[in-house]
Amino acid sequence: MSEIKNYIASNQERFIGELIDLLKIPSVSADKAYAKDVHEAARYVADKLQEAGADKVEICQTAGYPIVYGEKLLDSSLPTVLVYGHYDVQPADPIELWTSPPFEPVVKDGKIYARGASDDKGQMYMHIKAFELMMRNGGVPCNVKFMIEGEEEVGSDNLETFVRANTERLSCDVVLISDTALISLDNPSITSGLRGLSYLEVEVTGPNRDLHSGIYGGAVANPINVLASMIASLHDENGAVNIPGFYEAVEKVSEEERALMAKAPFSLEEYKDHLDIEDVQGEKGYSTLERTSIRPTLDVNGIWGGYIGEGAKTVLPSKAFAKISMRLVPNQDSASITNLFQEHFTSIAPKSVQVIVRPHHGGEAAVTPTNSVAYKAAEKAMETTFGKRPIPLRSGGSIPIVTMFEKVLGIKTVLMGFGLDSDAIHSPNEHYAIANYLKGIETIPYFFKNFTEMNS
């Protein structure tokens, strides 16, 4: 299949240019100010799908942002791959930490810098270009469907309704998603699991108004001090989450799987250097890779209370707040954990304060089987293009729609991502290496070929 390499070589400047055009559209789904842009990104994706050769391309309206659909159906006896991706992006703030404007893509050191470069415009657009490549070189080997949404970064609120209303149209044998990372180009990997999420906000109220800390300090509970103590108590001395029942449902990972994980190439020194930290910190008895994949965690994502301006104010504040989220592993039910947290957090509040816990959103953990035909097809495709067999690796992030697809469509997902953990997704200076982008475009056609052959 040297035509793959040839086609990429002849068209790579255009592939990069088209992605850059897409990245220029600030399709921030979280901010209504960008509504026009989000719609424009949907239109761009639809146009490009059409140009690449997809049939029945449609910008499907939902209660929120639209879902772009397209397909190329050959024969019902052939397997069907449903490609999922998203064209919306995270907000760019803190904007002042970007070295170039987030929606004016620049190429530097072989990387494209822009919000959404890796998550997920760059990775999603690989599929449209790989599709084009196949269509111009003999056609796709099996049925292909595309479903590209615009609300992934805000919880995919309207996706399930759409999927439930279109089960026939979306019927397939596997869902293929590129929205995750591999270890490195030298060490390919396929994501074999994702963590779930439970996100909450807490509010601690002490006195009914801000007080003078000299007059009341020492006698009236300070909600910041109380909140700090409550947060501190959420981890025990071994770094484990200290909420009764939290680990009850946690899937026990076999020693064999842990031994396999331990073989993944990983340099703790490089990891620490990369983050400028003297030491890592986490649950005792688990490695860094285990802590971010097979173990659930609890992090405070934001905290605020009292006087936070310049200089000093001797205030004993009325209120303190925190945003707290937990990453969950298979079998931990998001709603149950949210309940556990609410009950526990309220129960540990001293009588001197009042506590409110407000759930934000959640999602379930997912495990993708490594013995399925689809996984094998992806494994073989990457082995062909990377020259090395990829290893299965659990990821720490969450893609709630993976479990939704399984629930509604009854099918499993393959998470064949080409990003890197260092892509700074959700952070300032997000980027995507052109080498990874092109490697993805090269690998995807092999997946289709392998999946078709293995199913026949």
Place this chain on the structure above:
Amino acid sequence: MSEIKNYIASNQERFIGELIDLLKIPSVSADKAYAKDVHEAARYVADKLQEAGADKVEICQTAGYPIVYGEKLLDSSLPTVLVYGHYDVQPADPIELWTSPPFEPVVKDGKIYARGASDDKGQMYMHIKAFELMMRNGGVPCNVKFMIEGEEEVGSDNLETFVRANTERLSCDVVLISDTALISLDNPSITSGLRGLSYLEVEVTGPNRDLHSGIYGGAVANPINVLASMIASLHDENGAVNIPGFYEAVEKVSEEERALMAKAPFSLEEYKDHLDIEDVQGEKGYSTLERTSIRPTLDVNGIWGGYIGEGAKTVLPSKAFAKISMRLVPNQDSASITNLFQEHFTSIAPKSVQVIVRPHHGGEAAVTPTNSVAYKAAEKAMETTFGKRPIPLRSGGSIPIVTMFEKVLGIKTVLMGFGLDSDAIHSPNEHYAIANYLKGIETIPYFFKNFTEMNS
């Protein structure tokens, strides 16, 4: 001395009107935007001192805001009282919690609502009006000097230089200050001690940039969680401050004095009701009044880090911050405690983070003797006008200049305040009861009379 009551009755509308005019000037010393207003307040005070009959009134320039000086000297054989007060006020924020604009004073239920109404414009202005009253009714009985500054709310940075440069001009037998509270009009009290202060800001840094909490959460120290744990550890299970050496120098208050304090009228139920709290919280083994007066404390005055906007962001932040202050009691040296805190806080930081501690400012605790002529003069004056002997009471707040006066001028202060703890000083809706304002104007002339007689 029925002329006192008569003069007040005839002039009280003007007294209130003049205070309201002063309160309309937003003399916020912490914010450069109000620089013109701070100078205008100084000019207003100088004018009113002059009108009341003071000689040698001068707006004395300093490296910061000016100090207003004025005097009425009769005879060097008579005692001299130096009145200290301040014309600057705290910032008004959070402005949205005021029910009327902070610099548009309104009278409601017998109280004047405005920033600075109690702290300290209202209390300082009582002295100017009491001085006028004496001058119009036979003259002051002893020498009087006024020193009214404009930087009390920002640390009185230039006051010591001024005092040192003017020791001759400021020489006196007692410093009289009204910048504290009494228990109530029914239960008069004189402040017999103030707490000192050590105020610091801490910065905890984890990774060198904000991270995705899914990808790194659980393996990389979260600076908010770490800061929360560090703050939590600053108190032990008995509510005592858990910094080695913190209590070493603390003055041990005798059982007799504690027994006397326990007799101060105080309703825990009313206190809790007033603050809408179910329970108080503080150091075990001490009463609420003791916790806010004779015991040192530690409060977080502000905390911030991570995502604090609307909705959810799954960030593992790079940094977290807190402003922390300690109220100190006699014999605890502010600089030493600041050092202790710095050393301790840095020492408890885990290797996974970096901690910076920045001292803001401090001040020493003070005890004013209750057996001095000046105290007795104040006690007798209040007994005359309140019909009840005031009790000595330690206050929880800090007025750093009290120790400075003692150090530089070698003289003690009398803290004869007429505010109430419920005046909401430093908070939204600060107010000062007109009854307290007038009671102060009535009491001050008795203090001058008593002090002169007791010294003769």
